[in-house]
Amino acid sequence: MEKPKRMGNFLFQPQAKKQRSDLQQWRLERQHRLPAAISAFNGNAVTVVKGEETCVTDHSEVVSRFFSDVHAPLLDIIPTEERSQPVADKKVGVVFCGRQAPGCHDFVCGLVDMMPPNFGNKVFGFVGGTHGFLDKQAVELTPEICAAFRGTGGLDMLGRTVDRINSKDESEKAKQTCQELDLDGLVLVGGARTSTDAAYLAEYFRQQKVKTAVVGVPCGIEGSMINEFVEASLGFDSNAKAMAQLVGNTAIDGSSARKYYYFLKLMDGSTTGGKVPTSHVALEVALETKPNLLLLTEEVDDHRNSLRELVSDIADVIAARAADGKNFGTILVAEGLLAAIPEFRTLISELETLPMPSTVEKVLPELTTWSAALFNSLPEFIQKQLLLERQSNAALQLSQLETERLMAWLVEDELKQRKKKGSFKGSFSPVCQFLGYQARCSMPSDFDSDYGYALGGTASILACRGCNGYMAVVADLAQPVERWQVGGVPFTAMLQVPPTIPKESFRPRPGIFPRKVDLDAAAFRSWKEVRDACARDELYENPGPIQLSGPSAGKVTKTIATRFSYLHELQMLQKHLEALSSRCRPGCELRQVKVACQSLATLNSILDELAEHPAASPLLERPMK
């Protein structure tokens, strides 16, 4: 038995997990359906095929200043006819950069399984996340170690610290680690910030002629590391299901005793400390459980709701329910909500310029009149939370704010006013909860377990073939596992340039950004259809606990199931173009050429028009079942 190994603040102790739970053991015996391309690789016959060249949609001149190649091709991994040699004598390292997400252990299993150690391959895990990586805290991951963690949640196999490798110094340290271990590939697992860092690190390695190929893996419970190429973020499915179970239980609790209003804040995108909070989890959970209200960051942002309006809207629903004799309910609050409220956002950005921790007395004179008034109107607990010590990047951590308690407090205040005026006659007894830590290390769902494993295999192939600057991608996720498509997409194709802020002097830097909930897409539209009925009545549904067998085991979250496969659509488009071009060759009928030519001209001018307003084009989706 291997001894625990001290590595910085972390201990690597694989023997702690020697005993598998019955459930884990049972699942392992029934699992391992791999997508065709990857399962072919088990027979050592797979090839990486270059597809279309990618392009940078907008601001390509800005992106080109940072990246030497902005036209890298898409890569498809497909089975070949002949049997080839397995990967041999390759070394790959893996770092958990992002936060805890179910499926990450299965990801490592997929990676290690693709690189059999008896052919001289080595997979190094960095203990202690990014810090451990920069400090060269590597352990060799064997199939035995993987077996103990397969099918479990959390990141306790290797641990994590921060998701940030972007200073010059850090890039240099990363280079040294990779060179010292003679790595052929480096796999970084995380969300949008990790992907951005991976893109820059890949570029740095290219310039410095480091042989290590940097490969990214889309991961994160908040489900926002998605775009045209990436259909789902690893861990979202399990987390949303685990959260939905808790919300479903709580809603039914409420309608049993009929005396509490549950304000449930759901851990979401804003825990990544970013300025771009997303609410994919809250929306998915609402679709699964039908609460009375859903306060969605993106919607509040879209409506430019003030805090007062929002509180008044909530109070209206509560008053209407009270008039119906119902003084109870369940309200979902997306974690990043406050950042979407204009006056609150202003207050936050003013506070972020001040040194923290601080006190009310010190802070008030520094604020603008409006912000000071807002700050003064807030309850003491939120004032205190706004004045806490900041993280290194000076950004306020939205997850530290008890948004759910603030909303309940403000609503209570509003209802008291209405009671005085006689427009509210009910009672209001709020119970506030923050759901997150109990769910984000859940045992992975079948989907995440399969998805993680497939991503692991994909990442290992990309890393071993030297595909520097690529994201491992598995597409067609709404299809059965056997039909999933695997490949790689260059980071550069996912880069966006943030808008320049007039007053700021620094040049905006391209990055890969979290994708917000699309208010025009099927998922949100189907919530809009039911929400009035949900507000009025108790239409609560409880999807129950995550199952490893039975009908619910195979179900994918609605958010993922209703997304079209962009890559699949692109392929279809390519086929249509080829058919057209081979049909309209010299010798074909003039009438056909005329019709085709006119149609194409019209189509191109339509697309020109659309390109002017990229937000107007609906996101790809399939109808909600």
Add this chain to the structure above:
Amino acid sequence: MEKPKRMGNFLFQPQAKKQRSDLQQWRLERQHRLPAAISAFNGNAVTVVKGEETCVTDHSEVVSRFFSDVHAPLLDIIPTEERSQPVADKKVGVVFCGRQAPGCHDFVCGLVDMMPPNFGNKVFGFVGGTHGFLDKQAVELTPEICAAFRGTGGLDMLGRTVDRINSKDESEKAKQTCQELDLDGLVLVGGARTSTDAAYLAEYFRQQKVKTAVVGVPCGIEGSMINEFVEASLGFDSNAKAMAQLVGNTAIDGSSARKYYYFLKLMDGSTTGGKVPTSHVALEVALETKPNLLLLTEEVDDHRNSLRELVSDIADVIAARAADGKNFGTILVAEGLLAAIPEFRTLISELETLPMPSTVEKVLPELTTWSAALFNSLPEFIQKQLLLERQSNAALQLSQLETERLMAWLVEDELKQRKKKGSFKGSFSPVCQFLGYQARCSMPSDFDSDYGYALGGTASILACRGCNGYMAVVADLAQPVERWQVGGVPFTAMLQVPPTIPKESFRPRPGIFPRKVDLDAAAFRSWKEVRDACARDELYENPGPIQLSGPSAGKVTKTIATRFSYLHELQMLQKHLEALSSRCRPGCELRQVKVACQSLATLNSILDELAEHPAASPLLERPMK
């Protein structure tokens, strides 16, 4: 479709649940394994057999003052040879008196299924719990209504209000409801308090010559409505499993990022507002998940720990872990902990004599010096919580106290002191959570679903046969469902007389009391064996979500699985006695008579001796697997 029906503060709206979830539907198709005695009843052949007469162990003279019959026999329900007529023209009412517990809906299904409506039977559900019952808010429960709720958690089928029917006025109202509806039986579902009320109501009905038979059903997530006859409380199994999943997830979260101490308070017996908090849930969850520390009410009580000692013990564990480079961990806090700490209990009882809500200034002069000193040393948030408005019985609700936050606050303070002295060099960052509302309405486990259904069948038989003053009991629960034994036990056999408090003038009233965790029993002993290792290392286990299929679906919580069947043991004893008596008849060998006589004499004097110290006799149990 039936219209929603307004009943007091409640709406009865069965159509809200018309749509079954896939999971529920799937489970229903595979379920309904009934114990032999009950399944025989489906073929209408079951008989209720009188067993041994019961006795009241101690203070029988006190009990006799309140109850006219203290020797009612045990009842066995067993299949008969011949086919008898089904139950016909009977009317039974059911009330959810206790709090939300998984399995209660299945209980109602069992009850209704045993009383086919085509034979003129009627089952009335009282909407709005006890209040609804006293207000005669009855609806007829049909098999169709039951079908929609089968296999779901919560009590939203009928709702609940309070668990209290014990004033003269309430008993009289209960009598009126039962007579108006011409009920043959009344089934009260709840914990120890409900059972006590049921016992007194049954006696009242006997005296008043009301024909309605009062039947109790042991239920409650805290699992304390257990005794020699009742092996498990309905809902405990599911609740403990759902909690264990959340604690397992959280512990793994902690060991992934390695920076937080999670203080998790688990909803437990004290939410019943009683003075007898129990920690069965916390113990079971600890056995399933192996946290670093478990603060068990019963153990703290047994050790007479002061608050300072307890805090110091926790700080020792944290300091030892910090010395090992580990500044993270998971600590379970039983909800009723504070009531077990002597000086805190004194403070609470002093506060309970004062009018509430109140303020610090008003309260301090009224307290004794010691209590005032303790109160002053507490953080502001706990002071506020101690001065909140009380429930009708003036008792402080322990669930309103943020015990987990208090412990974290005190430990933080202690560690700061140690840091100054140089005896602690680590960091301490606590995260506090209260787990309860997310779990207690969980979808029932297979065990609770089966147990609830079997209890429903049993209760219906007892009610229809006029067995007034009986608790429905299902025994041999650690066996497969087919081998479970069903029957009834008179409430009087479960009554205990609380010790007289010297200064108090009122006469102690017999009651059925929650059973505490037995510190000498297998469950706690097996925690003692592992707890040192758990404190030091991360031996966290995650049992995963409740499964409806696969190996973990059939597993019963350790607390239930390690309890012996008392009734089974009693039967065996009876058989031995019979064998002895038939062997030692006139004509048998003198040597045999002598040996038997001497042995029995010795045994009886041993039992006399044991009876002096009833606490010394170990509770029945089987070895832990």
